[in-house]
Structure formats: structure tokens, C-alpha cells
Amino acid sequence: MSDASAPSGAFQNRAASAGPTSKTLLETRGLSKNFGGIKAVTGVDFRLGRGELRCLIGPNGAGKSTFFKMLSGQLPPTAGTILFDGSDITGEPPHRIARLGIGIKNQVPSVWDGLSVYEHFFIAAHRRLGARRAAAVADELLTKLGLATLARRDVGALAHGERQWVEIGMTMAQDAKLILLDEPTAGMATDEVERTVALLRPSTSALASSSSSTICSSSA
Ligand SMILES: Nc1ncnc2c1ncn2[C@@H]1O[C@H](COP(=O)(O)OP(=O)(O)OP(=O)(O)O)[C@@H](O)[C@H]1O
Numbered sequence: 001m002s003d004a005s006a007p008s009g010a011f012q013n014r015a016a017s018a019g020p021t022s023k024t025l026l027e028t029r030g031l032s033k034n035f036g037g038i039k040a041v042t043g044v045d046f047r048l049g050r051g052e053l054r055c056l057i058g059p060n061g062a063g064k065s066t067f068f069k070m071l072s073g074q075l076p077p078t079a080g081t082i083l084f085d086g087s088d089i090t091g092e093p094p095h096r097i098a099r100l101g102i103g104i105k106n107q108v109p110s111v112w113d114g115l116s117v118y119e120h121f122f123i124a125a126h127r128r129l130g131a132r133r134a135a136a137v138a139d140e141l142l143t144k145l146g147l148a149t150l151a152r153r154d155v156g157a158l159a160h161g162e163r164q165w166v167e168i169g170m171t172m173a174q175d176a177k178l179i180l181l182d183e184p185t186a187g188m189a190t191d192e193v194e195r196t197v198a199l200l201r202p203s204t205s206a207l208a209s210s211s212s213s214t215i216c217s218s219s220a
């Protein structure tokens with residue numbers, strides 16, 4: 001990925017960069033990742049506002065997942081800077097970045113077969129909340145995602161699109177300031193894609209708070 005989707009001049013005005021009171025939540029400057037001789041991500045300048053939804057679209061191998069993994073601390077950048085909500089988080093470990101408010105749904109599914117939908121949401125919410133409030137958040141997510149009838153169902157028995165929604169819900173349960181969704185609609189039927197888009201679109205979203213921001217990716 002060698003896109004520079006931010007307006008030219010990004011980062012030149014530090015006063016307008018990703019400080020806690022600025023409208024910008026996330027900013028990358030010259031973000032790059034090489035795997036040996038493979039240049040997966042090259043010099044990406046990117047800026048995301050608070051409450052904004054952006055989608056990265058690129059073909060297989062364009063570097064979308066690598067970009068997300070750098071933002072979430074799963075991969076250290078080869079070069080460049082990541083500013084998030086007033087902090088330079090470049091190279092920070094995943095647990096610290098998660099605590100600062102970045103939640104990610106990775107491209108490769110990470111749900112646990114054998115646990116129910118409710119248990120997934122409860123566990124995700126329980127990372128930051130006590131049991132009573134986590135249970136309330138789990139119930140709320142079941143309703144908002146339209147999964148209430150599947151609450152006690154083993155996630156291993158769900159259809160692909162439903163498993164994706166479980167993962168999206170787990171990311172939402174973290175109440176992150178920035179939500180990263182790597183290919184949330186991969187493998188979904190058209191009606192499932194439309195439902196997912198409605199969940200994520202700021203004007204219709206029932207999921208995120210109005211101040212949270214989302215970056216999603218798609219290879220289509
Ligand atoms: N851990 C790794 N080691 C070596 N090369 C890697 C690694 N991860 C990704 N790559 C390479 O980096 C490039 C970008 O891969 P990446 O997975 O970020 O692309 P993508 O846009 O997410 O693709 P897709 O649409 O298939 O998910 C590819 O050439 C890929 O083979």
C-alpha cells in the first residue's frame with residue numbers, strides 16, 4: 001500500500017495533529033513496512049477525524065492488513081510515525097495500544113468455537129468492566145447487532161456472516177475510540193454486506209458512539 005490519502009501537508013502543522021483536543025484522532029506519517037525485500041506498505045500519510053468512517057480499498061497484497069497491524073501494534077513499522085489521540089504510539093505493544101483506545105477485528109477470524117455469542121460479548125466487555133456492567137453491555141450488543149435469538153448458540157455453529165458480526169461486536173464491546181475492521185464483509189452474501197454497512201455507517205450506526213472513529217478495509 002503506497003497510498004497517501006491524507007490531504008497534502010498532513011503533519012506539517014503539529015498544532016493540528018492528533019492531540020487530545022484536536023479534530024484529528026489518528027495520523028500516520030511516512031508509515032512503511034518491509035518484509036525483507038517486500039515493501040508491503042510504503043510512506044503512508046493518513047489522517048482520520050473523530051467520528052469519521054473511512055474504508056481502505058485495495059487488491060490482495062496491497063498492504064491493508066499490514067497497515068492495520070502497525071496501527072494496533074501487532075507489527076512494528078520499518079519507518080514512519082503513528083500519532084493517536086495526542087500520543088506517539090509508534091512501536092508500542094498491542095496491549096498498551098488497546099488500552100489507549102484502539103480496537104481491532106483482524107482479517108483472520110478469532111472467535112472461540114464452543115463458546116456462545118453472549119459469552120463472546122461478555123468476555124470482551126469484562127476486560128474493562130465488572131461482571132454486572134459487562135453483562136449489560138453484552139445484552140445491549142446482542143440487541144443492536146440483531147443477534148438476540150442467537151445469544152446462547154455456539155459460535156462454532158454459526159454462518160460465516162454471523163461469525164463476522166460476533167467479531168465486530170467484540171470490538172465494539174471494548175468501547176474503543178478507534179475501531180479497525182479488516183475485511184468485515186469478506187465472504188458475506190449481498191444482504192449480509194448491506195446489513196453490515198448499515199451497522200457501520202455513521203448516519204445509521206447503532207453500534208459506535210458518535211465520537212468513535214472507524215477504519216474498515218475491503219479488497220473488492
Ligand atoms: N508476515 C509477513 N511476512 C512476509 N510477507 C508478508 C507478511 N505479511 C504480509 N506480507 C506481504 O506483504 C504484502 C502485503 O500483505 P497484506 O496482507 O498486508 O495485504 P492485504 O492488502 O491485506 O491483502 P489481502 O486483500 O489479501 O488481505 C503482501 O505481498 C504479503 O505477501
Ligand SMILES: [Mg+2]
Nearest residue numbers: 064065066107
Ligand atoms: Mg488483508
